[in-house]
Amino acid sequence: MSKIAVVAAQTPEAQAALADLQRRYGTCSPDAAEVIVALGGDGFMLRTLHRYLRHELPVYGMKLGTIGFLMNQYRPEDLPERIARAQPAPLRPxxxxxxxxxxxxxxxxxxxxxxxxxxxxxxxxxxxxxxxxxxxxxxxxxxxxxxxxxxxxxxxxxxxxxxxxxxxxxxxxxxxxxxxxxxxxxxxxxxxxxxxxxxxxxxxxxxxxxxxxxxxxxxxxxxxxxSSEQTMTLLFDPEHNLEERILDEQFTF
CATH class of the missing domain: 2.60.200.30 (Probable inorganic polyphosphate/atp-NAD kinase; domain 2)
Known part of the structure; x- marks a missing residue:
């Protein structure tokens, strides 16, 4: 199992999920992690990408906010397995x-x-x-x-x-x-x-x-x-990856 760091928005829902995941999986700090799990909405995901850019770690988001285009669905079960089979989406800012x-x-x-x-x-x-x-x-x-x-x-x-x-x-x-x-x-x-x-x-x-x-x-x-030097990688569940999500937006009325 990858060493997981979990960061969360300051909403009560996200903070409760943070505590639950820490109990379930024994998470670590971003400095010692191999992957970061971000709990919140798209705004929090952007802040996470900026804050942990120097760590160069992949980020797996779960939606616990208003908008979650850059996030996966929130489910606390089987998190290590979901991360292991997630598809990478490199972002160059x-x-x-x-x-x-x-x-x-x-x-x-x-x-x-x-x-x-x-x-x-x-x-x-x-x-x-x-x-x-x-x-x-x-x-x-x-x-x-x-x-x-x-x-x-x-x-x-x-x-x-x-x-x-x-x-x-x-x-x-x-x-x-x-x-x-x-x-x-x-x-x-x-x-x-x-x-x-x-x-x-x-x-x-x-x-x-x-x-x-x-x-x-x-x-x-x-x-x-x-940027020719900086990049961050988002992780998405195979059934709901970013490429398909963007394509679907073109057919949303």
Whole structure:
């Protein structure tokens, strides 16, 4: 049996499940573990991926929260056997480098998406460059998203962006409430592309950038690319794997 570490959200339900699993399986700390079990919803799963990134351990999630797209069903029985037959789903995060008005540069990772959002009632004005070439000279919008395949069913989908098949090595570039160009609805990009957003008129029309839950205010320049160094692996029950889940989302009405 693999050495299991269990981490849980602070909800009463998740904490009760944590205590139960610790009694059943004699769990250990993440520093001594071979696999991490995360109890909660998708938000807690994202926090777990960020918190334990340096451990480079696979993470098996069980849903004990509102949304559980990245989680398996919660069942306390036969946990070691479920983990042993689980299918791996490697996630490679986005690397964001955001420069703010003060001249600082902040780096952050995103497993779901990097989103730029206007900070005031005025629309953001953004120039979009791909691999050093300008593709949209001026995007007037409430914001813009770059989403991974795993994150394409989250904020990206609510902004009418495309659902990307897992393993497609593609990213979704999706504007939020675009005003100009009027008919532009975004693009599907190869994961190797270097995306740059330059904020036009940042003092009059301030913009924030958020990598998953890490927000940077008053940005003037944001660069995004897939990380070449970092990766995390999620584990899914064979009957309910991530690839099938993403495919099913395309047929949900």
């Amino acid at each position: 986005l690397q964001m480098e955001a420069q703010n008005e003060a001249g600082g540069t902040i780096s952050a990772l995103a497993f779901n998406e990097v989103s730029l959002l206007r900070q005031t009632k005025q629309a953001a004005h953004v120039r979009v460059d791909l691999n050093g070439a300008t593709k949209v000279p001026e995007l007037i919008c409430d914001g813009v998203i770059v989403a991974t395949a795993a994150g394409s069913t989250a904020y990206n989908l609510s902004a009418h962006g495309p659902i990307l098949p897992f393993g497609s090595n593609m990213l979704a570039l999706t504007p939020i409430s675009p005003f100009r160009p009027r008919r532009w609805r975004g693009a599907i990009l190869p994961a190797t592309v270097d995306v740059r957003f330059e904020i036009l008129d940042p003092y009059k029309r301030p913009v924030s950038a958020t990598a998953d839950s890490n927000e940077v205010r008053d940005v003037i320049d944001v660069r995004i690319r897939e």
